[in-house]
Each structure stands twice: as structure tokens, then as C-alpha cells.
Amino acid sequence: MENIRWEQKMNALTHILTTPTTSPPLHSQLFIATQIPCYLNWDYPPYLLCHQSSAAFPPPLLKWAISRFFERISRPGIHQTSWRSRCPFQLPPPLVLAKGVEEARWSEEEKREYVWKRFTRKRLGSNVNPWIPILLPNMLLFSLLLWDPIPYDG
Template identity: 65%
Template sequence: MEETTWEHKLHALTHILTHPTATPTLPSQLFVSAQIPCYLRWDYPPILCPDQSAAFHLRWALSLYLRRLSRFGLPSTSWRSKCPYQLPPPVVLAEGVGEAQWGEAQRREYVRKRLNRKRLGSDVHPLIPILIPNLFLFSLLLWNPYVP
């Protein structure tokens, strides 16, 4: 990306932001590949890249396989995928997130549901994580397991 000018970066970024898709068309891929160089993190094949070495193709395929393997084949979601009221709506909604309802009552209900959510954390009494290790150490004082 160091050999790319800011104008090319801006054109590519504008194109990506104005055409959000998980499966870019071939003209879109050609435009982006003409603007910025190829990287291993790209989702489409590096056949459009100026570097046509077999080692680069093999590394790209391996990195794509490992990325999909780490997600167990599930689609990649991000924090944007968890925002149903984003404009424009995300391309792929995260699992468990419903389609946005744009009526006034539905939005109020959505906000109430978000605010009434249970806090993160466990329901364990706060003294239990303190008492259990202390009782264990106290039992070692009374009964020494290392003495024959």
C-alpha cells in the first residue's frame, strides 16, 4: 500500500463504501485491483494482481482456508453486523440479530429490550471465590498431605 497514492486509496475506499457487498462483481474487483496492490487478506482470487507468482497464489489460498477454518465455515460478522439500525443495513446480519423494524413502536420496544438486558457477569455470590481458596488453604494447615 506504500506505493499507492492517496488519490487511488480514496477512489478505492469510496468505491468499497458506496458498493457494500460480500460478493463483489468482476468489474468492481478489476477497479479495486487497478487502484491498490494485492494482499493476502483479500477474499477474491489474486488473478487480477500484477504479481502472478505461484507462491503468492498458494499463500493466498492457504490464508483463505485458514481464515475460514478458524470461523468453522461461518460467515464473518463484525460489530457492524450486530447493528440492525445502521444505514445502509449491514450486508450480513450477525446470528441472533433480527431484521430492523422501523416503526416508532418497534424502535421503542427495541431500545427498552436493550436497556432491560441483564448485566454481564455471573450470578455467583461474591464471597464464594474468596471463601473456597481460603478454606482449601486452611484445610492444608490442619491436614498436611505431604507428611507420611
């Protein structure tokens, strides 16, 4: 991104914001690939459309195919959601809502209820007794004092 002009960045950003879609057409992907550099872990534009040196090993197409394979294997059957999918009150609304997110309801009372529900959520974390992370390692170390796993034959 260091050697790109601001004009190219603005063209790419404007194009992405004005055509929100989960499956961009090929001409859109080619346009973005010519405007910004491509990185292997990006989904858009696909790595094989980028202008990389094809003399490198492994070739860009093989790198891209392997990265897509491992990405799909890591989450079988689960639809990938973005930050937009978790914001039901965004305009225009997201194309695919994330799992567990309800569709936005726009009356004042419903908005108040939504905000109140968000504020009264349980804190993120686990309900583990605070003594367990302290006692368990100490009990394991104490058991090593009583039981010698490596006898000394010297």
C-alpha cells in the same frame, strides 16, 4: 498503505461504499487490488490478485490458499458476519443480518422499544461467585503444603 496516494484510497473507498455486496464480481476485485496494497489476512481483494513479488516463498497463491483453508476450518458452517450485519437500522439495510439480530422496524414506538431493550440488557460477563477465583487457587496451593508431589531423597 504508506506509499499510496490519497486519490487511490478515495477511489477504493468510494467503490466499496457504492457497491456493497458479499460476493463482489471479479472486475471489482481487480480494481481494488490495483488501488490498495493487499495483506494476507484480508478477504477483499483476494491475495492472489495482488501485485506481490512471485519470487517470495511460499508463493502468494499458496499463502492465500492456506490462509483461506484455516479461516474456513476455524468456523465450520457458521456464516461470517461483519459489523454492518449487527446494525439493523443502518441505511441501506445489511444484506445478511447477524444471528440474533431482528429486522429493523421503523415506527416511533418500535424504535423506542428497541432502544429500551438495548439499555436494559444484562451486563456482559459471567455469573461466577466472586469467592471461587480467590479460593480455588489458594486451596490448590494449600494442598501442595499438605501433599508433597516431589519427595526429597537427599
